[in-house]
Amino acid sequence: xxxxxxxxxxxxxxxxxxxxxxxxxxxxxxxxxxxxxxxxxxxxxxxxxxxxxxxxxxxxxxxxxxxxxxxxxxxxxxxxxxxxxxxxxxxxxxxxxxxxxxxxxxxxxxxxxxxxxxxxxxxxxxxxxxxxxxxxxxxxxxxxxxxxxxxxxxxxxxxxxxxxxxxxxxxxxxxxxxxxxxxxxxxxxxxxxxxxxxxxxxxxxxxxxxxxxxxxxxxxxxxxxxxxxxxxxxxxxxxxxxxxxxxxxxxxxxxxxxxxxxxxxxxxxxxxxxxxxxxxxxxxxxxxxxxxxxxxxxxxxxxxxxxxxxxxxxxxxxxxxxxxxxxxxxxxxxxxxxxxxxxxxxxxxxxxxxxxxxxxxxxxxxxxxxxxxxxxxxxxxxxxxxxxxxxxxxxxxxxxxxx
Numbered sequence: 001x002x003x004x005x006x007x008x009x010x011x012x013x014x015x016x017x018x019x020x021x022x023x024x025x026x027x028x029x030x031x032x033x034x035x036x037x038x039x040x041x042x043x044x045x046x047x048x049x050x051x052x053x054x055x056x057x058x059x060x061x062x063x064x065x066x067x068x069x070x071x072x073x074x075x076x077x078x079x080x081x082x083x084x085x086x087x088x089x090x091x092x093x094x095x096x097x098x099x100x101x102x103x104x105x106x107x108x109x110x111x112x113x114x115x116x117x118x119x120x121x122x123x124x125x126x127x128x129x130x131x132x133x134x135x136x137x138x139x140x141x142x143x144x145x146x147x148x149x150x151x152x153x154x155x156x157x158x159x160x161x162x163x164x165x166x167x168x169x170x171x172x173x174x175x176x177x178x179x180x181x182x183x184x185x186x187x188x189x190x191x192x193x194x195x196x197x198x199x200x201x202x203x204x205x206x207x208x209x210x211x212x213x214x215x216x217x218x219x220x221x222x223x224x225x226x227x228x229x230x231x232x233x234x235x236x237x238x239x240x241x242x243x244x245x246x247x248x249x250x251x252x253x254x255x256x257x258x259x260x261x262x263x264x265x266x267x268x269x270x271x272x273x274x275x276x277x278x279x280x281x282x283x284x285x286x287x288x289x290x291x292x293x294x295x296x297x298x299x300x301x302x303x304x305x306x307x308x309x310x311x312x313x314x315x316x317x318x319x320x321x322x323x324x325x326x327x328x329x330x331x332x333x334x335x336x337x338x339x340x341x342x343x344x345x346x347x348x349x350x351x352x353x354x355x356x357x358x359x360x361x362x363x364x365x366x367x368x369x370x371x372x373x374x375x376x377x378x379x380x381x382x383x384x385x386x387x388x389x390x391x392x393x394x395x396x397x398x399x400x401x402x403x
Contacts, residue, residue, distance in 0.1 A: 049142040063118030073227030079142040089131040096137040097248040101144025106248025109365035131377040151190030196225035197333040218328035251345040266345040268320035269295030271332035289338035296389035305371025318395040
């Protein structure tokens with residue numbers, strides 16, 4: 001039976017420049033990442049929120065309780081945001097998907113993995129469950145999922161209702177109000193939830209911190225980001241730390257640098273400058289917790305698992321743009337708090353591929369994530385040479401772009 005814990009609904013905001021009318025390539029910081037060669041593709045093969053709820057209950061039941069499903073919070077429109085926990089180990093892996101509602105393969109991958117983790121009794125899977133606690137948060141932005149768009153469903157006036165101290169303040173830079181052929185944010189505004197995180201896990205919104213920008217922390221004003229933050233804090237309180245954080249995204253269609261090979265997915269462990277560096281001095285208070293080497297080891301584990309697939313599209317794995325400064329992302333905030341962090345960016349969004357290539361892309365995500373889980377469960381990831389991270393091919397795109 002799913003346990004329900006009602007959380008307070010909170011909000012977040014984003015301001016886009018007037019020039020952003022159509023989403024093409026993933027856009028520079030302060031703008032809206034989108035998709036190249038947008039077309040109308042069917043998305044009926046992807047999972048709705050109602051289907052997610054039903055599937056999670058089925059997985060919990062069929063696993064005889066090995067997978068424990070709970071409601072961690074609610075979206076602004078009152079849809080459940082779930083956690084599904086499997087394993088009893090003291091090494092914690094938190095994995096989330098669909099923080100952007102048009103980036104859907106991660107949710108399908110997580111459901112497949114939860115089904116397998118809860119029912120496979122091989123020695124390998126028994127070891128995983130004994131050594132690791134996996135907490136999956138599939139579809140953490142369900143309102144955006146239902147609208148098949150990036151931003152959530154939340155207005156500035158709703159933000160001000162929840163945070164009176166923000167009344168009359170310029171909306172946060174990540175507030176979407178534009179209109180194009182796919183989305184009408186003008187009449188139904190929303191926020192990029194993945195810019196609403198803050199490495200200070202106890203931060204309360206302050207008027208002087210608005211509108212902010214992409215190289216500054218977020219505010220925890222969206223109920224979706226607040227729910228993820230609360231899950232993260234709960235795991236820290238229970239286990240002492242969250243060892244690994246994995247965030248499953250999509251990107252546009254790109255090529256492996258120096259080739260004509262289309263990228264299958266990009267990965268990264270680089271979201272903020274190292275606090276020990278000159279560029280990262282502003283994060284100095286996190287110098288003792290930030291672990292750049294471990295993030296790189298985890299990324300190499302994912303990359304190596306995909307290379308085992310041999311000469312196939314799974315070979316076309318690249319590094320996402322490096323040298324970013326995005327503390328308002330979940331990855332940036334949680335990396336500063338001591339988690340090894342891994343970004344997955346699958347090629348294309350629903351506006352560019354729909355459910356086309358769905359099977360291949362879902363399998364690629366599963367393969368890479370299992371590479372991380374197995375590496376942590378066996379301890380092999382800690383022996384990986386972090387220098388191999390820099391040998392992963394780059395994506396052929398502007399290296400200043402943010403996700």
